[in-house]
Each structure stands twice: as C-alpha cells, then as structure tokens.
Amino acid sequence: MAGRxxxxxxxxxxxxxxxxxxxxxxxxxxxxxxxGLATAAGVANAAAFTALxxxxxxxxxxxxxxxxxxxxxxxxxxxEDAESTVHEIKRKGGDLRYCQKCCHYKPxxxxxxxxxxxxxxxxxxxxxxxxxxxxxxxxxxxxxFVLYAVVASFYAxxxxxxSVLHSVPKDEQSGSDSSRSSIIICGVILSPLALALxxxxxxxxxxxxxxxxxxxxxxxxxxxxxVEISIIIHMTxxxxxxxxxxxxxxxxxxxxxxxxx
Ligand SMILES: [Zn+2]
Ligand SMILES: [Zn+2]
Numbered sequence: 277m278a279g280r281x282x283x284x285x286x287x288x289x290x291x292x293x294x295x296x297x298x299x300x301x302x303x304x305x306x307x308x309x310x311x312g313l314a315t316a317a318g319v320a321n322a323a324a325f326t327a328l329x330x331x332x333x334x335x336x337x338x339x340x341x342x343x344x345x346x347x348x349x350x351x352x353x354x355x356e357d358a359e360s361t362v363h364e365i366k367r368k369g370g371d372l373r374y375c376q377k378c379c380h381y382k383p384x385x386x387x388x389x390x391x392x393x394x395x396x397x398x399x400x401x402x403x404x405x406x407x408x409x410x411x412x413x414x415x416x417x418x419x420x421f422v423l424y425a426v427v428a429s430f431y432a433x434x435x436x437x438x439s440v441l442h443s444v445p446k447d448e449q450s451g452s453d454s455s456r457s458s459i460i461i462c463g464v465i466l467s468p469l470a471l472a473l474x475x476x477x478x479x480x481x482x483x484x485x486x487x488x489x490x491x492x493x494x495x496x497x498x499x500x501x502x503v504e505i506s507i508i509i510h511m512t513x514x515x516x517x518x519x520x521x522x523x524x525x526x527x528x529x530x531x532x533x534x535x536x537x
Contacts (some may be wrong), residue, residue, distance in 0.1 A: 283340060287404045291336065292437035294469070299329045301462040302432040305455045310439035321435065328428045336406070344411030345397030353381050387491060401490040404513070410490075419480055426477050429470035436463040472512050 297299070303322045311318035353372055373382040378395050387399040389409045398412035410418045436459050443456075483493050529533070 280410055285404075285407045288340065291405050292333075293328060295332055295336070298428070298432050298462065298466060299325070301459060302435045305459050305462075306432075306435040306439035308457065309443045309455060311436065316346040325428070325431060325435070328424060328431060332421065332424045332428050335417055335424055339410075339414050339418045339421050340406045340408055342408075342414040342417060344392075344399070345413040347378070347380060347383060347386055347395045347397060349380075351381055351383060353383070363416065374487075385489065385492075398489060399491060419477075419484075422473060422477050422480065426470070426473045429466060429473055433463065433466055435472055436460075436466070475512075 302325050307313060307318050307322050307325075310470045311321060312317065313322060332354070373384075373386075375382050375388050375395050377388055377393070380395070382395055383397065385398040386395050389399060389402050391402045392409050394419075396409045396411040398415070400410040400418075402409045403418070406418070408414065439459055440456065440463070472475055479493075481492065486493065
C-alpha cells in the first residue's frame with residue numbers, strides 16, 4: 277500500500293498491548309477473584325469475554341489491513357451532465373475537484389490524505405491507531421471494531437469493579453492478594469479509555485444519522501465549534517498516546533528486567 281509506513285507502529289503496538297493487558301486482567305485476575313474459574317458463572321464470563329476480545333482483534337486487524345478505497349484509475353467527472361451526482365464542484369472558485377499530488381480528478385467526498393500520500397474514497401479521517409485511512413471500504417469494519425471495543429471495555433470494567441467489591445475466599449483464589457492492586461490499576465487506565473471510545477462511537481452514530489463523514493462534520497460547523505471539537509479530539513488523542521506510551525515503556529522495561537533476571 278503506497279505511502280503507508282507499515283503495520284509495526286507504536287500506536288498499533290500500543291493498541292494490541294492494551295487489548296492483551298485488559299484481556300489478561302479481566303479473564304485471569306478479575307474473573308478468578310470474583311467468580312472463580314471453576315464455577316459455571318466464571319467459565320461463562322471468561323468465555324464471553326474471550327469471544328469479545330477475539331472479535332475486537334479480528335475487526336481491528338481487518339480495519340488495519342483493508343484498503344480504505346482508491347479512486348478508480350482514469351476517473352473523469354462527466355462535465356456534460358450537470359445533474360449527475362458524480363459531478364461535484366468545489367465550493368469556492370467553481371473548478372472541478374482535482375488532486376495536484378495524485379494528478380487525477382477527485383470523485384465527490386474523496387480527499388487526499390497527507391499521511392497515506394494518496395486520495396481516499398469517501399475519506400472519513402486518517403486514524404493513527406490503525407495507521408490507515410478510514411474511508412469507503414473500511415468504514416463499516418472500523419465502526420464494528422469501535423462498537424466491540426466499547427462493549428468489551430465496559431464489560432471489563434464491570435468484571436474489574438465486581439472483583440474489587442466482591443472476592444471469593446482467600447483459600448479458593450488462584451492468585452495472591454496483590455492481584456487486587458493490579459486490577460485497580462487496570463480499572464483506572466481503562467475508565468478514560470472506555471469513555472473516549474464511547475464518545476467516539478456516539479460521534480460516529482451522530483455522523484451516520486446526518487450522512488456525513490468526520491471531515492464533512494467538522495467542515496460544515498462554525499469555526500468556534502470546529503476549534504472546540506478539534507481541541508477535544510486532540511486532547512483525547514494526546515492523553516491516550518501518553519498513557520499508551522507510558523504503559524508501552526513499562527511493559528518494555530518489565531520485559532527487559534525479566535530477560536536480565
Ligand atoms: Zn490525491
Ligand atoms: Zn491516510
């Protein structure tokens with residue numbers, strides 16, 4: 277895929293590490309502590325969360341790998357047919373939309389991505405967490421992934437809170453009591469993440485109901501609202517990135533220490 281730096285980027289590694297970390301805490305720490313892995317309720321919850329985590333991973337992988345949608349080679353708008361919906365004119369100047377970098381005409385709702393270095397059909401936005409554009413071909417799978425991620429995050433939070441509030445007697449626990457602090461740390465990290473994912477899902481449901489992409493949603497509102505939304509998105513992304521980098525470094529340091537010992 278031209279322009280994309282590859283799949284081994286820090287955000288992708290962080291997202292995979294986060295899924296693995298939450299899965300481990302929920303299934304191997306929280307469930308045994310709250311319900312016990314030998315009980316029917318414990319096994320059922322562990323199996324349900326495993327299925328949800330697998331669905332998250334599968335949809336994430338497809339969103340990363342799937343091409344977001346190329347402009348068909350040789351696409352030329354039908355300038356004769358003024359009624360055609362394929363014929364979109366720039367808002368200012370009245371010229372046909374032409375990409376100087378790709379040297380071709382742009383169909384309606386297509387945009388040039390500076391990261392992918394190409395035009396993307398019905399471009400929504402470039403997502404650093406999948407190192408890919410979200411566009412016509414992968415929007416649905418991206419949304420399904422966000423939906424699974426929101427359900428999994430809140431499910432994990434329920435398991436975490438339940439395990440902190442209730443626990444099976446100490447002699448029946450598979451782990452030591454230190455697991456309690458690990459579970460609490462995971463809950464503290466997961467709460468803002470779950471909230472951010474829920475806001476993202478809500479934003480996309482709003483856009484679908486308005487038949488807009490993220491670019492169009494930000495384009496057509498007033499500059500003050502646009503600045504506010506941009507600041508919120510930027511702050512959320514920066515805080516999530518710092519959080520993931522911190523946990524990525526902690527994981528690397530822990531792994532290095534494990535290798536030395
Ligand atoms: Zn282009
Ligand atoms: Zn892109």
